[in-house]
Amino acid sequence: MKRVCGICEYFSPAHTCIEKPTWGYCMRLADESSGCGGRKGSPLFTWADSMCDSFRPRLSVSARR
DSSP, X not given: OXXXXXXXXXXXXXXOSSSSOSEEEETHHHHSOXXXXXXXXXXXXXXXTOOOTTOOBOOOHHHHO
């Protein structure tokens, strides 16, 4: 599996007229502070094809129950 932001649990896609989101926000920073200069509670702009060390695969709805 490719570890890209677009399929990460923390990724919140931007709503655009394009079928597949190309950018969005990393919501990981809303839960914890980052050493990247981000403040707690501040989502970070990210491209859907970016990668980071905090990748967590998004679970399907049935797997969350």
